[in-house]
Amino acid sequence: MSSPATESTRMIELLAWVEVNKKKLLIGAAIGAVAIGAWSIYGWHRNQAEAEANAALFKVDAPGTGPENTPGPSAETFLQVAARYPGTSAGGRALLFAADALFRAGKFGEAKTQFENFLRDYAEHPLAATAAFGVGACLDAMNKTNEALVAYQDVLTRHGTSAVAAQAKLGLARLYETQNTPAQALKLYDEVARLGAQSGWATEAAMQRDRLVSRHPELAKTNAPAAVAAEVVTNAPVADASKLAPTNLATGGQSNPK
Template sequence: MDSDLTQSEWFYKVWAWTETHRKQLLWGVGALVVLLLLGGYALYRGHQNAIEAGNALSRAIAQSAAGQAGPEAFVGVATEYPGTSAAGQALLLAGARYFAAGNYTEALNQFEKFLSEHGHSDLAGQAVYGRAAVLEATGKRDEALKAYREIVERRPNENVAPLARLAVGRLYEDQGRYEEALQQYQQLLQQGFGAIASEAVARRNELIRAHPELVQPPPMTVTSETNAAPVTEPEPPE
């Protein structure tokens, strides 16, 4: 009974507090509803935004393939839909198109922007490779070698790793580091990467033709007769 009375008193106290603070509660509930609606709308808009970004990227790719648009079309997608997966892909495509056109400054800008905004993406290795290619194309071979090696050593499972290893071998050749270059080509042959492996075979064979000492067996050591142990003839029987 006492328990029922206690619960009743608690109920009436809560009811009285509710009536006293009715206006504040209405405002609070209203604010909560607004927040929930905004959150739901944000999720909806995020989904819609991703769809629209994908459609915009598809249009840019089609226009580019038809020769109706340049890299600026991809830059436009990245600018209009920042933070989306399509925007990241657009930056990579813009960088590749600028690179093909010989505009290395803009190409590097796009690859760097991708790494800044989408550094944790699974496609980050492609941006690092693009940056390395720009460095090599602009004569910064030491920096390019460092960037290629970063891919080989830190991103060995990414699809650009074989291309990066091939580039490392090529730059080693340019530096006269022929044994290290040969090791890179041999590694590609062991892993087997189709067309890349074929290129590695061609470069390895050319390197060996130019430097046959890389595969010559070490000279055999022959013991001279003067250093040979003396042979003791058996004594004749008595």
């Protein structure tokens, strides 16, 4: 146990050190105070920007929310919101809405650019999977088969549990059919069909599966029909890329095929 004399000596040494380093301590405290203040101001401005971005996006109707025959907001309108509020969550959603509007207008190249811009600027955003699928759908719609295959595969690799994974599998399956590899297509149709009520795309997958088997009876010998809780139409047409377009972008939820 230390003696009173020893404790007193240590206290004197500490006071002496503080006196010698007083200037450094004051500077360090000032820097810390400035850093805390700057961070607080940054947080306040960021919250303000998010609130303003949400309000701006709210003023612009999301695609599909108006009357059926009423044209939705233009891509330019959404791009203005995205440009005015970069780095905000609402700004990111606005960018996706713009890409979706361009896709629906048949401007697949421009839509692809905006989906890619989203992935570049909002890589960690919860809707990154939707944007990645959007890139694949655009390439698919432009008949760039090999690039679309890579893009759809990338969705499954990076976002295999996302809401758009089923759509990516349907896109892949259809492209496999065009490349005359029906067995690979059948495997993907089966995977989606087995999701049943978990996916709004299960019925579509089952329809495409039965159509494929009707054209390639040899596949039925080794593949049992996938179970789904809906009636299957065996002569259903092959789904085109536009039906696999990313939808419901505001929430990232899946949409049923039309």
